[in-house]
Amino acid sequence: MDVFLKTIGAVNDYTRVEILHYINQSGEVCVCDIENSFSMIQSRISRHLKILKDAGFLKVDRRGRWAFYSVIEPIDEFRASILKEINSLEINISLQKKGCNLE
Amino acid sequence: MDVFLKTIGAVNDYTRVEILHYINQSGEVCVCDIENSFSMIQSRISRHLKILKDAGFLKVDRRGRWAFYSVIEPIDEFRASILKEINSLEINISLQKKGCNLE
DNA sequence: ACAATATATCAAGATATGTTGATATATTGT
DNA sequence: ACAATATATCAACATATCTTGATATATTGT
Numbered sequence: 154m155d156v157f158l159k160t161i162g163a164v165n166d167y168t169r170v171e172i173l174h175y176i177n178q179s180g181e182v183c184v185c186d187i188e189n190s191f192s193m194i195q196s197r198i199s200r201h202l203k204i205l206k207d208a209g210f211l212k213v214d215r216r217g218r219w220a221f222y223s224v225i226e227p228i229d230e231f232r233a234s235i236l237k238e239i240n241s242l243e244i245n246i247s248l249q250k251k252g253c254n255l256e
Numbered sequence: 257m258d259v260f261l262k263t264i265g266a267v268n269d270y271t272r273v274e275i276l277h278y279i280n281q282s283g284e285v286c287v288c289d290i291e292n293s294f295s296m297i298q299s300r301i302s303r304h305l306k307i308l309k310d311a312g313f314l315k316v317d318r319r320g321r322w323a324f325y326s327v328i329e330p331i332d333e334f335r336a337s338i339l340k341e342i343n344s345l346e347i348n349i350s351l352q353k354k355g356c357n358l359e
Numbered sequence: 360a361c362a363a364t365a366t367a368t369c370a371a372g373a374t375a376t377g378t379t380g381a382t383a384t385a386t387t388g389t
Numbered sequence: 390a391c392a393a394t395a396t397a398t399c400a401a402c403a404t405a406t407c408t409t410g411a412t413a414t415a416t417t418g419t
Binding site for chain 1 (some may be wrong): 265268273333338345
């Protein structure tokens with residue numbers, strides 16, 4: 154039950170659904186990518202990414218000073234059904250300006 | 257997005273997951289059934305049933321002075337996947353005492 | 360019409376969750 | 390070692406959600 158509620162709780166937030174949708178479309182992204190794509194301060198994004206990671210949706214890969222987040226694969230059937238539903242939502246993210254200083 | 261969050265929000269609560277699980281196992285139940293099965297005051301149960309109904313999981317059928325709640329059928333794929341997951345949870349409801357005064 | 364039963368709704372307080380701004384940690388380049 | 394960049398964490402406040410107890414509505418039987 155705890156795992157279920159943690160999973161559900163993670164996607165019970167507008168911001169996190171947007172972030173999941175974005176990562177699903179984009180593949181692997183770093184925090185600054187999201188920070189630039191959404192107009193949100195970094196601490197806010199970092200918090201939401203942690204919640205999505207702890208809930209079993211995302212994994213992190215740290216390379217250099219960057220942390221790259223992506224959807225865990227393969228993913229279990231239940232989370233997959235949630236991701237599928239999120240992907241079907243019409244979400245227009247005002248994909249903004251520049252990326253981060255990745256070289 | 258609003259519909260998605262309403263659906264998710266409805267199952268983001270321990271009590272409502274228990275109630276959904278119970279109705280799934282029992283079929284059609286009236287409010288007093290739940291009231292007796294769980295040890296909760298009636299206003300609390302009534303509120304949760306309304307949330308589950310508004311989120312598209314339950315339907316009500318009023319007969320006489322009773323309101324019978326049951327899972328909507330057929331149900332869409334996404335909600336079905338949530339119900340499936342809830343049914344797979346180990347939930348022990350201390351199915352208590354008497355039923356209500358149904359004759 | 361009245362009393363009893365079943366359910367719904369509301370206000371107030373308790374608890375949980377989200378946002379922000381400040382600060383901590385970690386990595387890279389000079 | 391130091392400065393710059395990227396990310397994580399924390400405290401304080403704001404907002405949303407849950408619980409309870411009181412009250413409202415609706416149906417049935419006398």
